[in-house]
Amino acid sequence: MPVLDRLQQSVAALAESAAQAHGVLVLQVAPAGVLPLVRRLKSDLGFDLLLDVTAIDWIGQAPRFEVVWHFYSTTDRVRVRVKARVTEQDPTVDSLVAHYGSARYMERECHEMYGIVFRGNDDLRPILLYEGFVGHPLRKDYPKRQEQPLIPYREGWE
């Protein structure tokens, strides 16, 4: 049986939906289901590398945000994508820092860019932006041309 089919069968019970697209196993879960699924992926199924944490802003939809994780198994050499929808009022998911060191930086980026709160990550300081930056620039309602310069422009410039 192909690797992805076997994996799909063994995690289907932990996910709301499981499908394969472009060579990746895609698992949709409720926010509360992230940690149980990730524990199973890591400890039983060999997904030892957390590749990426990001989010999608589906503005106008409810729940508005979709947090997206990518994992890679260095034994089976396949990827899995885990997705969880969170609301604008409570954009909170559990942090994976206890399971993957790499989550630390990537959750910081996702937090500043989309305002997703990672429960359990006590270091959500800005990483690509700076202290005091107002708003979350990758949200669709953050105007692209909005500027928040740290150093004021010289007079007559603009």
Place this chain on the structure above:
Amino acid sequence: MNARIPNPIRPAFTSTEHEDHVLVNIGPSHPATHGTIQIVAELDGEKIVRTDVHCGYLHRGFEKECEDHTWHNLIPYVDRLNYCSALINDFAYCDAVEQLMGVEVTPRTRYLRTLLAEYSRIADHLTCIAASLMELGAMTAFLYLVMIRDYIYEHIADLTGARVTYSFGRIGGLARDLPDGWLKRLEEILVQYDDFVGRVHGLVDRNRIFIDRTRDVGVISTAEAINWGYTGPILRSTGAPRDLRKDTPYLAYAELDFQVPVGIKGDNYDRYYVRMREMDESVHMIRQLVDLLAATPGPINVDDRRCTFPEKAHVYTEIESLINHFKLVMDGPRVPAGEIYVAHEGANGELGFFLVSDGSGTPYKVHVRSPSFVHMGGAHRMLDGYQLADLIPTFGSINMIGGECDR
């Protein structure tokens, strides 16, 4: 005088664990921190107790900007992620869009992209090794290596018209085919490469100073490297033969003969050696690809009007081609709604593009899984516990590229 500029960062610690320790701020514009990186370090004498690594000084809002341009228009932007091996970024991005569109590139383009990606990998590794050696005082080795790198830059400029950021990939193909005599010059450069890299091996490999500065410095184990998301030469330096070109073959890598060099203990010496050996493997691959290209005539671009521009002569003479051209420029290529994650083995590690399309000619979201950014997240594991002077070679061996890290 202007009011005081607020501190852009908030350090993780502002006092020392011991009264004899000192806090030192390094960067963001220290000449030896290749990119603009800031490291707040607690020192016990010359020894680093702990570090807090900050990046973001080169953040240009790449992902925000991408949501405002057509799929084609992003190609010059992705060039500016890892500007030491821009073509690898080009091809990874184009590959992701093509897979989402269901476009398969022509065999010649597949070979050409593979060849150019390996050529770029050599340029990237040369940059990294040359700079790291220079920081340890090895000026001759630096000049030998950047000389070869400059031959490569000039040679790629003959093909693309630019030295560093090429904008050479196209969705469904490439900007143009090879000019006459390009492969002949390529072989000349590879011969020079063999000569000068051989000299660097002779100067450096068994050099007492180099070994003392790099052996057992910045050590990371395989398990820790994986935990902190390390991929590419750094993960391989720990002894794990993980390489996307072998593990999940893309482009033409399944047809090529090559090895995956690994290190022994994951220190700075291993990272130097893994990169040196990887360049040799790239040269070996390029020579195979030259033979494959000779047996694989054009075309370069797929015959698909959803992404490939029509011939200029037709644009001027036929209404269908004119409108096709106009729509591709104004609306961009229509990419079916969906999402995709495609990763190529970049020079620094797994370079992934996560694209979300809503079916229009402009991406809904473009996210880059950049190896440099993830590597910075675990950099403190390789810095803490070593000497302050080791910070420079260790940081050099990570090969953080600002454009890719900060996006």
